[in-house]
Amino acid sequence: MRKNFEKAYLLLSPSLFWLTLFLVIPVLFIAVISFTTNGDFGAIIYEFSTDAYSAAFSSLYAKVIWQSIWWALIATIVCLVVAYPFAYFIANSGKWKNLLLLLVMVPFWTNLLIRLYAWIILMNNQGVINNVLMDWGFIKEPLALMYSPGGVILGLVYGFLPFMILPIYSSIEQLDKTYLEASEDLGAGPVRTFLHVTLPLTFPGILAGFIITFVPAISVFVVTDLFTGGKLLMVGNVIRDAFLVEMNWQLGAALSLLLMILVLLSLMIFMRFTSRKDRKLLV
Amino acid sequence: MRPRTKKLLFSFSLLVFLFFYIPILFVVIYSFNDSKLGTVWTGFTLEWYGSLFQNSQLISATMNSLYLAVITTIISTILGTLAALALHRYTFIGKKSVEFLFYIPVVIPDIVVAVALLAIYGILNMSLGLNTAVPGHVAITISYVMLVVLARLSSFDSSLEEAAKDLGANEWKTFWKVTFPLILPGVIAGALLAFTISLDEFVISFFTLGPGDNTLPVLVYSMVRLGVSPEVNVLSTIIIAIMFIVVLVVGLRMRKRGEVK
Incomplete structure (x- = not known):
């Protein structure tokens, strides 16, 4: 056992070193910053303070937090409702299965910014949808398709x-x-078989999908940024601006830490309810 | 499945595929549009393709992206493979915590990694450049390599290693002559994954690169923010086309050999 221990950690030490130095310590540092005091010009004064958390839960930012949770949750549920029958179809499509799956991989690997840009072409004021609707006389003024919560949720789903x-x-x-x-x-009929056999057995996949969809959906800033030009905000926008524009690291750190806690909780729930072989569903 | 259910699922899935591909199709179509402004079709042209290849910003951003992806892939592949070997072979104290640690980069929001690194760099007064993006890129890709190699190892017959040892090979020789060739497809798949993730990574690069050092996604972001333009249409079309070819070629080949799920 002792020999094993040494060999195991010898092989693990380079990656543990890297992850500790560039992931664990920075995140712990963020946790510390979130409890410090904001000085002039964004200076960090190492005096204990919970100002950042009061600010995060003040009416101004609490609204952004709730709206992020709400939009990300709606988008995740829509994804789930769309993805399940779709995945079920692909998994049962025989010799076409591989090709259809690869057709899902193309958008999966194409950069998010480019895919969001594609919707800007469709939805902006001079965009394809508005042009068609105006040409056909359905509307007189272009619709603000992108600048609405609906547009943001569509972006998250896509x-x-x-x-x-x-x-x-x-x-x-x-x-x-x-x-x-x-x-x-x-x-048992097909419906009963589905509800009592298929659904419970594929639950680990649903749980994994829920986590890896919800986490990026709640923390992304480019959807609101590119679609609404910063008129609608999600947590990610506030974090970015706190660090890069307002120099209020404490606020950005507090919100990052809240996101981090949410992620660790969901990871713990996932590990609790799934077996080891299910874990690779996350990747 | 009943025929009616199957038909319903088919139509539904067709709609999902259209949902995926119609927006992309419009980008491709408009990349050939003569008009510089907006989305009114005025005629076919290849002009924007020509002007894109003379864009020096784009060329340097592409080179930066490739540089970062190569460095990231080399480091993560080595580190991740070693970690996978440890986790596959040994039971040891703290194994559960180590496994948990490796799952964190898979689920952590990239913005948290990004601002945490930025904060550390800031406090250490480090000036940002191209290489300051490496730690973050590696941190989020090690786990993917580790998990892919681990999956390969779990289908690995350890009696082959024992046979090599019985025949007198030492541990080093056993590894290079037996273990490594057998896990190589997993290592390559892990490396490809790390390369692609790094190439695609936007948020960590956005925060931890120096002001003058763009990668391709960072450049795309700064272009897209300004709105619809022929340059972005063309650039996006090229990236989409490359993705399409790479995914189909690599995917079909790997699937045929049963190496990737």
Whole structure:
């Protein structure tokens, strides 16, 4: 055991060193900053203060936090509702399965900024949708499609839908078909089989999909930034501006730490309710 | 599945594919549009493609992206592979915590990594450049390499290693002659994943690069912020086309050999 211990940590030490130095320590440092005092010109005064948290929960920013949670949650649920039947179809499409899956991988790997840009072409005031609607006489003035919560949620769904599809697909594909046959042999109809066998067995995929969709959806700043030019805000926008514009590191750090806690909690929940072989659904 | 269910699922999935691809299609179409302004079609042209290849900003951003991706891939592949070997072979005190640590970069919001690194650099008074983006890029890619290699190792027959040892090979020789060739496809898949993630990474680069050092995604961001333009249409079309070709070629080849899920 002792020898194993030494060898294991010898192999692990380079990556543990890297992750500690460039991930754990910086994040802990952020945690410390969030409890310091903001001095003139953004200076950090190392005196204990919870000002950043009072600010984060003040009416101004609390609204942004709630609206981020709300939009990200709606987008995640829409993704789930769309992704499940879609993944189910792909997993059951026989020889076309691989090709269809690769057609999901293309948007998955294409840069988010480019995919959001594609919607700007469609939705902006001189965009395709508005032009068509005006040409056909449905509307007189262009609709502010991008500048609305609906536009932001659409951007989130479009951006992160592949994140939901892939883990659900994996879990459906790994499903042992004999359970389904057993259920039908025992007299359950398709709906009952789906609700009592398929759905519970693919739950790890749903959980993984939920986490890896919700986390980027709540923290992304480019959707609101590119679609609304900063008129609508999410937590990510506030963090970015706190660090780069307002020099209020404490506020940015406090909000980052809140996001971090949310992520660690969801990771713990995931690890608690899934087995080791399900963990690779996250990747 | 009942035929009616199947038909319904088919139509629904077709709509999802259209949802994915129609916006992308418009980018491609407008990249050939003669008009400089907006989205009114005025005629076919290849002019914007020509002018893009003379854009020096774009060329340097592409070189920066490739440089970062190569450095990141080399470091993460080595570190991640070593970690996977440790986690596969040994049971040791603290293994659960180590595994948990490796899952954090997979789920952590990139903006948290980005501002945390920026804060550390700031407090150490470090000046930002191209290399200050490396720590963040590596930190978020090590885990992917580790997990891919670990998956490969779990389907690995350890009696082969024992056979090599029985035949007199020492540990070093066993690793290079037996273990490494067998896990190589996993290492390559992990390296490709790290390369692609780094190439695609925007938020960490945005925060931790020096003011003059753009990567491709950072450049795209600064261009997209200014609105619809022929240059972005063309650049996006080229990136989409490359993605399409790479995903289909690499994907189909790997799937055929059953190396990637």
